[in-house]
Amino acid sequence: MTTDHDPDRPAVSGDETVKSEPRRKTIDSPYIHRLQRRHFLIFDVLPIFGTVAAVAFLLVRPFGIVDFALLFVMWVVTGLGITVGYHRLFTHRTFKAAPWVGAGLAIMGSMAGQGAVVSWVALHRRHHEYSDRAGDPHSPNLSGAGWGGRLRGLMHSHFLWMRRHEYPNVVHYAPDLLKDRGLVRVARLYYWWVGLGLLIPTVLGGLLTLSWTGTVAGLLWGGFARMFILEHTVWAINSFLHMFGTRAYESRENSHNGGVFALLTFGESWHNNHHAFPTSPSFGLNWYRLDPGYWLIRSLAALGLAWDLELPSDERMAAKRISGKSTAAGNAAAA
Known part of the structure; x- marks a missing residue:
């Protein structure tokens, strides 16, 4: 990434040369x-x-088709908002899209309740910069050796890191997003979008069942349970897939693939593939690997709403491929 001004380069004004302080990458404050x-x-x-509620x-109202539909549809909408919008479009710029498509994806992702889009992007870009090294916000591999260290690392990377962490400076990590006024407006309304993501299933649950129990069930299943399921599947990529799974490609960190979870994670579980080729809009890389996020991007492209989809060449993939090596050997190569 580049910015309009290199903070390490002296700023010149007339005949005077004024040395500027290097731009801080993170902000750490009580507020x-x-x-x-x-x-x-x-x-x-x-x-x-x-979700417990x-x-x-269920003691009051059995789980029905309306509850399932609200849970499933809201999970798909918000999950695609995270993987296609937050991750592939805004973080890694793996494709370009019409402004209203980008805004729609950002709203969908915001309803997941995982943070405003600019902050989410800054955090994830920092993760890629320092992945599995000091500075990574959520690595499971920096908490010591042995089973105790691995368990602490998993707990930290999966859930506990969000309580308190250094906040990536969005001016440093996401200057391109800050220049997009429409996207900044969407980000500023983050709490409203989360509320909308809870309101929609609540209202639909009441209207479709014409009952207050349907209203409450819509909130619980289409709202809170949907958030819980999506959050923990996304967080498992940060935690478990940086410890366990298979490695198809050389990469400098300890990322792994978990293909069995591809549908559940909208293709995000091809995590080693992604770290090896972060600018690829396809995380599966091959047509036979399930990747619902890429399916949506291809559908948008077919409608003329997305473009500049560049997959890595066969030669580039072959150069990085780990041939005939076990997962253990792949882990050693990434260490």
């Missing part, structure tokens, strides 16, 4: 930590209790 704790409690902890509500 930001309070915001992080609040977000953690509301959007990460509360869905756990909401949904299960308990």
Whole structure:
């Protein structure tokens, strides 16, 4: 990434040369930590209790087709918003899209409750910069050796890191997004979009069943349980897939593939593929690997709403391929 001004280069004004301070990559302040704790409690902890309440509500109202439809549709909408919008479009710029398509994907991703789009992108770009090294916000491999260290690492990377962490400076990590006024407006309304993601299934649950129990069930299943399921599948990529799975390609970190979870994660579980080729819009890389996120991008491209989809060449993939090596050997190569 480049910015309009290199902070390490002296700024010249007339005959004077003024040395500027290097731009800080992270911001660490009590105010930001309070915001992080609040977000953690509301959007990460509360869905756990909401899911427990949904299960308990089965004593009042059995799980029905309306509940399943609301859960499934909202999960698909918000999940695609994260993988196609937040991740592949805005973080890695793996394709280009019409402005209204980008705004729609950002809203869909915002309803997942995983953070505003600009902050999410900054965090993920920092993750790629320091993956599995000091500075990575959520590596499971930096908490010591042995089973105790691995368990601490998994707990940290899967869930606990969100309580308090250094906040990536969005001016450094996401200057391109800050120049997009429409996207910044969407990001500023983040809490409203999360509320909309809870309101939609609540209202539809009531209207489709014409009952207050359907209204409550819509909120619990299409709202909180949907958030819980999506969050933990996304977080498992940060945690488990940086410890376990298969490695098809050489990469400098400890990323792995978990192809069995490809549909559940909208293609995100081809994680080693992604780290090896982060600018590829396809995480599966081959047609026979399930990748619903790429299917949506291809559909948008067929409609003329997305373009500049560049997959790595066969030669480039062959150069990085780990041939005849076991997962253990792949792990050693990444260490």
